[in-house]
Amino acid sequence: MATKVLMPQLGESVTEGTISKWLVNVGDVVDKYDPLCEVTTDKVTAEVPSTVSGRVAEIVVQEGETVAVGTLILYITEAGEQDEGAASGIDAKIPSRTEESQHADKQRYSPAVRRLAKEHNIDLSRLVGTGAGGRITRKDVQKVMEQGGLPAAASRMPVSSSQVIEQQSPAFTPGLGAPPAVPASSAQAAGVSSDVTVAAGDHVIPVSAIRRTIANRMVQSKHEAPHAWTMVEVDVTNLVRFRDLIKEDFKRKEGMNLTYLPFFIKAVVEALKEYPLLNSTWAGDKIVVKRNINISIAVATEDALYVPVIKDADQKSIYGIAKAIDDLAARARAGKLTVDDMTGGTFTVNNTGSFGSVLSMPIINSPQAAILSVESIVKRPVVIDDMIAIRSMVNLCLSLDHRVLDGLICGRFLQSVKQKLEAMGPDTTIY
Amino acid sequence: MAVISFIEAITQAMQEEMRRDPSVFVMGEDVGVRGGVFRATNGLIEEFGEGRVIDTPLAESAIAGVAIGAAAYGMRPIAEIQFADFIMTAVNQIVNEAAKMRYRSNNDWNCPVTIRAPFGGGVHGALYHSQSVEAMFTNIPGLKVVAPSTPYDAKGLLKAAIRDNDPVLFFEHKRCYRLIKGEVPDGDYVVPIGRADVKREGDDITVISYGLTLHFALQAAEKLAEEGISAHVLDLRTLYPLDKEAIITAASKTGKVLIVHEDNKEGGVGGEVAAIIAEHCLFDLDAPIKRLCGPDIPAMPYSPPLEKFFMLTPEKVLEAMRELAYF
Numbered sequence: 001m002a003t004k005v006l007m008p009q010l011g012e013s014v015t016e017g018t019i020s021k022w023l024v025n026v027g028d029v030v031d032k033y034d035p036l037c038e039v040t041t042d043k044v045t046a047e048v049p050s051t052v053s054g055r056v057a058e059i060v061v062q063e064g065e066t067v068a069v070g071t072l073i074l075y076i077t078e079a080g081e082q083d084e085g086a087a088s089g090i091d092a093k094i095p096s097r098t099e100e101s102q103h104a105d106k107q108r109y110s111p112a113v114r115r116l117a118k119e120h121n122i123d124l125s126r127l128v129g130t131g132a133g134g135r136i137t138r139k140d141v142q143k144v145m146e147q148g149g150l151p152a153a154a155s156r157m158p159v160s161s162s163q164v165i166e167q168q169s170p171a172f173t174p175g176l177g178a179p180p181a182v183p184a185s186s187a188q189a190a191g192v193s194s195d196v197t198v199a200a201g202d203h204v205i206p207v208s209a210i211r212r213t214i215a216n217r218m219v220q221s222k223h224e225a226p227h228a229w230t231m232v233e234v235d236v237t238n239l240v241r242f243r244d245l246i247k248e249d250f251k252r253k254e255g256m257n258l259t260y261l262p263f264f265i266k267a268v269v270e271a272l273k274e275y276p277l278l279n280s281t282w283a284g285d286k287i288v289v290k291r292n293i294n295i296s297i298a299v300a301t302e303d304a305l306y307v308p309v310i311k312d313a314d315q316k317s318i319y320g321i322a323k324a325i326d327d328l329a330a331r332a333r334a335g336k337l338t339v340d341d342m343t344g345g346t347f348t349v350n351n352t353g354s355f356g357s358v359l360s361m362p363i364i365n366s367p368q369a370a371i372l373s374v375e376s377i378v379k380r381p382v383v384i385d386d387m388i389a390i391r392s393m394v395n396l397c398l399s400l401d402h403r404v405l406d407g408l409i410c411g412r413f414l415q416s417v418k419q420k421l422e423a424m425g426p427d428t429t430i431y
Numbered sequence: 432m433a434v435i436s437f438i439e440a441i442t443q444a445m446q447e448e449m450r451r452d453p454s455v456f457v458m459g460e461d462v463g464v465r466g467g468v469f470r471a472t473n474g475l476i477e478e479f480g481e482g483r484v485i486d487t488p489l490a491e492s493a494i495a496g497v498a499i500g501a502a503a504y505g506m507r508p509i510a511e512i513q514f515a516d517f518i519m520t521a522v523n524q525i526v527n528e529a530a531k532m533r534y535r536s537n538n539d540w541n542c543p544v545t546i547r548a549p550f551g552g553g554v555h556g557a558l559y560h561s562q563s564v565e566a567m568f569t570n571i572p573g574l575k576v577v578a579p580s581t582p583y584d585a586k587g588l589l590k591a592a593i594r595d596n597d598p599v600l601f602f603e604h605k606r607c608y609r610l611i612k613g614e615v616p617d618g619d620y621v622v623p624i625g626r627a628d629v630k631r632e633g634d635d636i637t638v639i640s641y642g643l644t645l646h647f648a649l650q651a652a653e654k655l656a657e658e659g660i661s662a663h664v665l666d667l668r669t670l671y672p673l674d675k676e677a678i679i680t681a682a683s684k685t686g687k688v689l690i691v692h693e694d695n696k697e698g699g700v701g702g703e704v705a706a707i708i709a710e711h712c713l714f715d716l717d718a719p720i721k722r723l724c725g726p727d728i729p730a731m732p733y734s735p736p737l738e739k740f741f742m743l744t745p746e747k748v749l750e751a752m753r754e755l756a757y758f
Contacts, residue, residue: 112686115714132758138686139635189684 002057002075008048010041013365017041018066019073021412026058033150035200036074054078112138120145134209165257197237210304221366225401229361232414236377238425239263240392246430251325251421254319261297261351262322264374264396264430267420268349269293269313275413279346282365296345297325299332306332307365309345318430349374362399369404372417373397396422432616438608440615441471441547446507447619449479450706452507455593458485459494459511459547460463468513469549469608478623480551495546499529499598507593515602516549516562530573547594549605550578551643551693553742556605558735563642563694563725568600569671569703575624576671578602580645582613584625584668587622588749595603595624602670604642604693611646625669627677633661636756638680639704640691641667644743648691661755670700675707686717687755691748696724718758723751 007017017039024036029380035047036056057075061067109117109124113136117124122144129136144150176199198204207215243258250258272293280289293314296307313321331337348365353376362371375395382391396417400410441607449455456479457472463486466473474482487494492513498510512518525546532542552561568576577592577599579585585603592599630645631652638648643741645666652662658695665681667673688708690701705720723743725731731741 108719110686111714112717135758138715139757 002077003052003054004072005036005048005051005074005076006281007039007067007071008046009074010039010046012230016066016068016425018185019061019063020045022059022063023047024056024059026056026059030054030056030076035276048073050076052076052078076411084318107134107136109136109280110138113141116145120149122150126150130218176226185390199389208303214305216254217366218363220390221364224363225366226403227361227364228405228407228410229397230401230410230414231359231395231397231406232418233393234418234421235382235391236260236394236421239376239421242425247428250430254323256322256326258322258430260353260377261325261349261374262318263424264351264421265295265297265310265313265321265325266318267351267417267424268372269295270420271413271416272347273314274416275409277405277409278370278400278413280404281346282369282401283367290346292346294344294346295350296368297328298348298350298404299329301333306337307345307348308332308337309343311344318428331431334398352397353377358395360397362397363401364401368401370398370400370410373399432514432614434612434667435582435615435723436609437582437585437603437611437613438469438471440586440613441589442475444474444586444593444677445472446475446478448509448590449475449483451619452593454505455507455509455514456483456485456501456587457509457511458487458498460487460489462486462511469605470728471511471547471603471608481658491519491521492524493519495529497525498544498546499532499542502529502542502598503532503540507543507545509545509547509593512546512548514556514560514562514605515548515564516559517522518546518548520569521546525568525598525600526571530571532573534573540682541596541742543593543596544588544600545595545599545601546598546608547601547603548682549608550602551606552603552731552738553606553643554729555733555735555738558709558730561731561738563692565600565670566699571671573589573597574671575599575669576602577588577624577669578604578641579668580604580607580640580642580666581611581630582615584622584628584666586615587620588624588668590619591621591624594621597625602642605645607646610643622668625672625674626682627674628666628668628676629663629681630666631662631664633663634685635661635663636687636689636752637663637665637683637685638689638691638748639665639667639678639701639751641670641700642693643692644691644748646750647743647745647748651752654745654749655752655756657754660753662737662752662756667700667704673700673703673707675711678704678707679711680718682712683715684717685710687758688718688720689751689755690720690722691724691743693725693743693753695727697723697727699724718755721751722753723748 008016010413014151019037020040021038023038024030030036030050030053032051032053032117033049037048037051038045039048054076057077059074061073067073081225116138122141124136127136127144129142131137148257177328243260247258276289280287292312295313297310299306299308310321310324316324328341330342345365345368347368348371350362350371352360354371356376357373358378360373362373362415363370377392377394379390380393381388382393396414398410398414445457457475461468462472463476463481463484472484492514494510498508501508511677512521529542529544532540550563550565565576567579568574575595575597576586579588589601592601631681633652640648648664652664655662663681663684666676688702692701694700701722701724705722708720725741731738
């Protein structure tokens with residue numbers, strides 16, 4: 001009998017996914033848990049493991065097609081009679097937890113798990129835990145034992161490599177009873193353990209899931225998008241004066257600090273409306289210009305970088321943007337961002353100036369087309385009308401995907417941002 | 432089988448034992464004419480007379496001392512301490528005399544006394560009518576400490592205590608008295624002292640408890656079953672000596688253990704249970720051994736909000752169980 005394999009749910013808010021690549025062909029023999037295909041959603045790239053052992057009978061959805069969660073994507077004819085009983089009881093639905101495999105990165109095992117794994121020769125690095133934070137529980141191991149152990153590892157899979165799956169959600173909804181075992185997937189660039197020698201006294205830091213995600217995304221962006229870079233300097237003296245004038249009042253009234261970032265984002269958003277091509281995505285055979293303007297902002301915590309999104313920033317006042325930043329930053333630091341919070345960004349504004357930087361070359365937040373960094377505001381002597389004046393100056397740096405954008409349009413865009421910022425002052429409305 | 436309340440089970444046990452054995456008698460404050468402040472000895476004076484149902488002065492040291500002396504001479508007294516909180520003045524008699532009698536006399540003497548004491552809070556009893564004092568007696572070899580949670584166990588264990596040839600401290604959670612009802616067989620039966628009892632089978636987490644909180648754990652387990660979490664619930668029943676074998680079996684079954692009791696956490700019975708598990712079950716453990724207990728503050732306050740803070744509830748137990756299940 002042919003078993004149906006369905007499009008898995010990859011993340012709470014995700015309703016559809018694109019088959020980016022089939023890893024098997026019709027007629028291929030697959031073991032249970034072998035990766036079948038790569039699925040891309042707007043947030044996650046994951047491999048779909050086989051739910052049964054057998055032979056690929058029919059591929060229903062072709063590469064590049066986007067289908068809804070739960071759609072039939074392929075048929076597998078199950079292996080011989082003896083497998084029939086074991087396999088027929090298993091739901092063909094893929095566990096939604098595949099994306100959440102934060103395991104193996106800094107995994108610690110309970111004594112019970114260690115003992116069972118040793119006694120039954122189970123490679124724990126190939127399990128996905130259902131416990132808190134992806135912990136492998138005793139029950140997870142027992143389930144593998146009941147199913148007669150893990151499938152034999154294919155030789156192309158380096159056992160040391162962990163699952164390389166992009167996922168953004170720090171929120172983890174644990175549940176009991178989900179199938180525990182998913183195999184190690186193919187090793188991507190950032191996931192392979194390299195041959196770096198560790199000398200005595202060196203300190204080895206295990207790579208956390210979030211760190212690995214950051215690494216993968218950076219490599220992917222640098223690898224796929226040809227980065228070009230440009231910078232303008234902006235005179236924000238009037239903005240600085242204006243903000244100094246109102247910031248105490250604002251703090252008292254709104255209970256939060258009024259930083260410069262909302263002003264910069266406001267100017268960027270207005271300029272994006274004039275140059276929508278900056279608010280777009282390279283899609284291989286086409287460029288998709290996004291209708292919504294959703295600004296990603298980078299929020300750094302001690303050990304990770306989150307990029308939450310200010311949705312519909314073009315519909316917000318400076319106050320509205322300030323409020324959204326305050327809320328997202330607070331939740332990022334508390335580890336309470338949801339997948340939704342980090343989904344759907346169309347352009348990124350990075351506040352590198354907060355670290356005192358005056359110049360940076362940001363990496364584009366793929367699949368967006370450009371990223372703008374706001375550097376430190378510093379007082380500098382500048383020449384105005386052949387006179388030297390002390391002005392508050394700031395550098396705005398833009399990295400752009402040269403597949404989508406050229407220097408001309410980016411220069412115009414930056415000029416527009418510059419003009420808007422230089423025009424900000426006592427007449428600017430906050431609300 | 433009849434469904435009776437916890438306190439009816441206590442009364443029946445005493446009544447049946449007094450009918451069976453003329454050396455059994457009860458003594459305590461207001462146990463006679465009044466029938467006990469909780470009505471545990473209701474009807475006994477009418478049936479057995481003043482000679483076997485003795486009202487005593489308000490002196491717990493005397494109640495315990497007289498009972499121990501009578502026991503040494505072959506009687507089987509059931510001494511009632513009106514509230515467990517009052518047992519302090521009798522501790523010397525219980526610990527230094529009753530518990531050590533057989534040992535120090537090289538087996539010449541023994542002391543078949545049963546001392547009953549209602550314990551626990553949640554009845555607006557405030558500082559001196561709410562305490563859980565069991566932990567003070569659970570490292571006294573020579574003493575047995577029993578704390579049943581169901582009418583069936585209460586009746587069977589009280590009979591076993593009365594028939595036991597050594598001293599037994601019998602703690603009854605006063606909130607259970609009329610709250611907890613259960614089936615009790617009509618005929619004579621005893622529940623052996625020193626055996627714990629599995630009150631619910633499960634395989635995700637193990638909860639070990641006794642007294643009122645055992646019922647909280649059972650209620651929580653019922654709710655969690657709807658969420659797909661299966662809890663194994665062990666009722667200790669005897670707090671000293673502990674049923675090590677049952678504890679080890681229950682802990683090993685799931686590898687995730689939550690110990691629940693109303694008594695203060697630090698130095699409570701749960702600590703000893705945890706130690707037994709840590710000694711014997713390391714390679715079956717899948718999570719840290721957790722305890723959910725009363726807070727380490729001197730006593731249960733009178734103020735209703737503060738009493739509520741002190742007391743465990745089914746909700747608090749459920750939360751702790753769920754957290755452990757998801758670990």
